[in-house]
Amino acid sequence: MGITVENVSKQFGTFKAVDEVSVEIKTGSLVALLGPSGSGKSTLLRLIAGLEKPDSGKILLTGKDATSASVQDRHVGFVFQHYALFKHLTIRKNIGFGLEIAKWKKSRIDDRVNELLDLVQLRGLGDRYPSQLSGGQRQRVALARSLAIEPNVLLLDEPFGALDAKVRKDLRVWLRHLHDKVNVTTVFVTHDQEEAMEVSDELVVMNHGKVEQVGSPAEIYDHPATPFVMGFIGPVNVLPSHSQIFQSNGIDPTRSETFLRPHDILIETVPEAASAPATLERLVHLGWEIQAELTLEDGQAVNVFLTREKFDELNLKPKQRVYLKPKKAKSFVLQDA
Numbered sequence: 001m002g003i004t005v006e007n008v009s010k011q012f013g014t015f016k017a018v019d020e021v022s023v024e025i026k027t028g029s030l031v032a033l034l035g036p037s038g039s040g041k042s043t044l045l046r047l048i049a050g051l052e053k054p055d056s057g058k059i060l061l062t063g064k065d066a067t068s069a070s071v072q073d074r075h076v077g078f079v080f081q082h083y084a085l086f087k088h089l090t091i092r093k094n095i096g097f098g099l100e101i102a103k104w105k106k107s108r109i110d111d112r113v114n115e116l117l118d119l120v121q122l123r124g125l126g127d128r129y130p131s132q133l134s135g136g137q138r139q140r141v142a143l144a145r146s147l148a149i150e151p152n153v154l155l156l157d158e159p160f161g162a163l164d165a166k167v168r169k170d171l172r173v174w175l176r177h178l179h180d181k182v183n184v185t186t187v188f189v190t191h192d193q194e195e196a197m198e199v200s201d202e203l204v205v206m207n208h209g210k211v212e213q214v215g216s217p218a219e220i221y222d223h224p225a226t227p228f229v230m231g232f233i234g235p236v237n238v239l240p241s242h243s244q245i246f247q248s249n250g251i252d253p254t255r256s257e258t259f260l261r262p263h264d265i266l267i268e269t270v271p272e273a274a275s276a277p278a279t280l281e282r283l284v285h286l287g288w289e290i291q292a293e294l295t296l297e298d299g300q301a302v303n304v305f306l307t308r309e310k311f312d313e314l315n316l317k318p319k320q321r322v323y324l325k326p327k328k329a330k331s332f333v334l335q336d337a
């Protein structure tokens with residue numbers, strides 16, 4: 001009942017930006033559209049908003065066919081990467097803009113704007129102008145403005161993309177809390193997998209205009225459906241399936257590639273059954289975690305992440321000979337060309 005996208009395609013010239021996409025977004029959920037640049041995320045969001053018309057397929061909003069409805073009739077809230085606030089209007093006026101257009105009474109607008117200023121934690125700044133706010137504060141105003149009309153769905157296109165890393169991280173947490181309060185069905189475009197995993201209930205992973213996989217962050221991380229998803233979500237070593245690290249580990253050597261998360265490799269200083277010798281090339285200290293860059297005897301490079309505790313216990317040094325054992329690896333059945 002939230003948003004249903006049924007077999008939607010959109011082509012620009014001969015280029016298929018969105019290619020027969022079907023997705024179901026549950027009422028009240030927060031869903032991230034995640035994928036590399038050019039994968040069709042923004043186009044899909046714009047199709048849901050009514051800013052683009054699909055070449056084929058259907059879009060249902062709250063159960064009703066909205067495929068040919070105008071942007072206004074869809075009743076969606078939209079926030080873009082670059083805050084499109086009106087510079088010459090105060091924050092209050094910006095937030096209340098849609099309500100004035102909808103001809104709400106002044107006293108009702110004042111009440112609603114106060115409520116929204118509280119919601120986005122900007123009470124006290126209502127009489128300022130956009131230029132007197134930080135980037136993060138401006139994006140919160142843009143969100144308040146899009147929520148003012150009580151939209152059926154909220155569509156966010158890289159809303160924090162132009163902000164610095166720290167502000168961006170704070171706003172993710174803030175957005176999640178905000179969503180838990182207002183519960184409006186929200187679709188959030190990002191190319192940042194960490195952001196998508198932290199904020200959303202479900203991820204829709206896109207590549208080349210198609211949906212590769214839909215699922216919760218944990219499902220997608222633990223059970224990636226395709227090599228693309230495995231490589232895109234989280235760090236991964238991609239090794240030939242005949243690599244010596246997989247010998248005696250039950251990996252079918254006829255598969256061409258096997259994916260191995262750096263967290264899923266054990267590193268030991270003494271050989272064990274089914275462990276593969278490797279040379280420790282470099283150690284990168286990432287705070288509480290250590291990244292070890294290694295080379296197997298067949299010349300293959302492998303990254304392993306280990307906790308500080310394990311690192312201290314092993315007392316690792318560059319150029320040391322160590323032994324690797326995969327705990328969990330994944331290979332995919334090759335599609336027929």
Ligand SMILES: Nc1ncnc2c1ncn2[C@@H]1O[C@H](COP(=O)(O)OP(=O)(O)OP(=O)(O)O)[C@@H](O)[C@H]1O
Binds near residue numbers: 017037040191
């Ligand atoms: N109006 C348009 N005319 C022509 N091509 C377009 C148009 N809009 C998008 N495209 C193309 O469609 C493809 C998908 O674009 P889209 O913006 O949906 O990708 P995206 O996944 O959101 O990427 P990004 O993360 O870089 O914004 C791109 O190759 C883009 O150049």
